[in-house]
Amino acid sequence: MMLATYFLFLSFFIQTPNYVGNWVTIDDETGVEKSIIKLYVENDTLYGRIETLLLEDDQGQLCANCSGSELNQPIEGLVILKGLTQDGDQWTGGTILDPANGKEYQCTLTLDGTSKLNVRGFIGFSFIGRTQRWKRSD
Numbered sequence: 060m061m062l063a064t065y066f067l068f069l070s071f072f073i074q075t076p077n078y079v080g081n082w083v084t085i086d087d088e089t090g091v092e093k094s095i096i097k098l099y100v101e102n103d104t105l106y107g108r109i110e111t112l113l114l115e116d117d118q119g120q121l122c123a124n125c126s127g128s129e130l131n132q133p134i135e136g137l138v139i140l141k142g143l144t145q146d147g148d149q150w151t152g153g154t155i156l157d158p159a160n161g162k163e164y165q166c167t168l169t170l171d172g173t174s175k176l177n178v179r180g181f182i183g184f185s186f187i188g189r190t191q192r193w194k195r196s197d
Contacts, residue, residue, distance in 0.1 A: 078105060078150060078168060081196035082176055083113075087189065093117070095196055098140070105150045105168070107140030109158075124161030134158045143168060155180050164188065 181188025
């Protein structure tokens with residue numbers, strides 16, 4: 060009985076890893092911090108919006124290479140992560156938009172500890188792509 064009570068108590072404190080919050084993107088080639096992305100959940104779906112562009116030269120830029128409703132929209136405020144659903148400890152099945160080239164890629168997010176996020180963008184197969192590592196901002 061005591062063991063059952065312990066597991067019940069423990070289950071209240073064990074939660075799925077928290078992806079929600081602000082994350083700093085880091086250029087995987089230069090190591091420069093580029094933007095702050097706010098991850099949020101609506102109707103069990105994860106989204107990510109560019110809150111702030113950190114480089115002065117990027118501020119005020121429009122998404123000139125985007126298509127559809129994102130074409131020529133300000134990059135700050137743009138929702139770049141869409142449609143990710145939770146699959147165990149990761150979020151998958153959605154897309155990520157690269158405002159620099161206007162292309163969308165399939166995407167998977169996986170936490171590395173509590174303060175690092177692996178963002179994998181790919182076309183077709185996950186092993187054909189690249190991973191950026193973001194760090195928690197808040």
